[in-house]
Amino acid sequence: MRRWWWLAVVVVVLGVWLGLRPRPVQTAQGGLVGLPANPAGFAQAEPGRTFTFPRDHGPHPEFQTEWWYYTGNLQTEDGREFGYQLTFFRRGLAAPAEIPERASAWAGGQVYMAHLALSDLGAGGFSAFERFSRGGAGLAGAQGEPGFAVWLEDWRVEQVGEGRYTMNARAGEVTLALTLEDSQGPILQGEEGFSRKGHGQGNASYYISQTRLLTAGMVGVGGETFTVAGESWMDHEFSTSALGEGQVGWDWFALQLSDGSELMLFSLRHDDPQKTVYSGTLIRPDGSTRVLGREDFSLEATDTWRSPHSGAQYPAGWTVRLPEEGYELRIEPKMADQELRLSFVYWEGAVRVSGSRGVQALSGQGYVELTGYASSMQGQF
Secondary structure (H helix, E strand, O other): OOOOOOOHHHHHHHHHHHOOOOOOEEOOOOOEEOOOOOOOOOOOOOOOOOOOOOHHHOOOOOOOEEEEEEEEEEEOOOOOEEEEEEEEEEEEOOOHHHOOOOOOOOOOOEEEEEEEEEEEOOOOEEEEEEEEEEOOOOOEEEEOOOOOEEEEOOEEEEEEEOOEEEEEEEEOOEEEEEEEEEOOOOEEOOEOOEEEOOOOOOOEEEEEEEEEEEEEEEEEEOOEEEEEEEEEEEEEEEEOOOOOOOEEEEEEEEEEEOOOOEEEEEEEEEOOHHHOEEEEEEEOOOOOEEEEOHHHOEEEEOOEEEOOOOOOEEEOOEEEEEOOOOEEEEEEEOOOOOEEEOOOEEEEEEEEEEEEEOOEEEEEEEEEEEOOOOOOOOOOO
16 A cells, blocks of 8 residues: 655646646645546556566556555664665656657656655664655666666665665665565565555555565664664555545555564555455465455554654554454554654654464564554545
């Protein structure tokens, strides 16, 4: 689930910059955006797609919106902990067939945005940064073949071998220089990669994850450099979809558990709680998956935290139960203040997990994203 709406705040400005001049339209909820939701010419996600890798790790410009979302929990040899987020967003200003041919290398029909955040859990610090660029002149882009890469200026993730990637990003006093190795292989979320986000036609995405990326390298913060190791998670989604009427935000969970399983869950909140969309995937230690619906799990908030910056009140602890699978999990933030105040205000941060599966005690870690608490997402894209 996630994250298509940030790019819309720059579509109008950068569309003019690129010479495409997208015409603003008024949504049913009153939001002003650069392109209509589900505009003519873009493809929509439908069931039954066949995926091929590494090609499908790369861009899909026939769809309006796409992102590559990396999060991870890392620690030094002596136990100092860090959490990180590095995300690349692509937004099509027009369908490929509608983009005029232009000789200039600076021309292009794509806008890219990236977010970088670091939680210095040992020192209690949090930093977040944002960049924008056009998809021209090599400033930003993505490729699937011959090897996967996505970049915005010098923020970059690049495939360097079979299932092996490097990540490099620097902003302010924060530096990431990491190597990630996929120990699981691509996971197709939802119905073989087709992830429903609502009840309307086309309200869906294609959703691919790498849920267990063994990670090692260097983190720099505050003038210090730390050698770290841990695990990361990558989500890649592409769609021409938007929030349905009444959908106000979402809670998203990516959890890596000590028994070798992983769990992705989201609730796409609605003004009417009975219309909230719940979905998820359980990835078992052997790599087999189970798609989860509303009836398969419960998600209960157990605590709250109010941001001293935005005033937003977020859930800050959860109990998750999967009765048929025997899981009962408790999730809590590793640090309360992991709120990003960039183009939009949202909370995304490192969490720890404890609990059990039947009589087996479990621990774990992961990341949680919370949107729509500082303000509704309706009309924002």
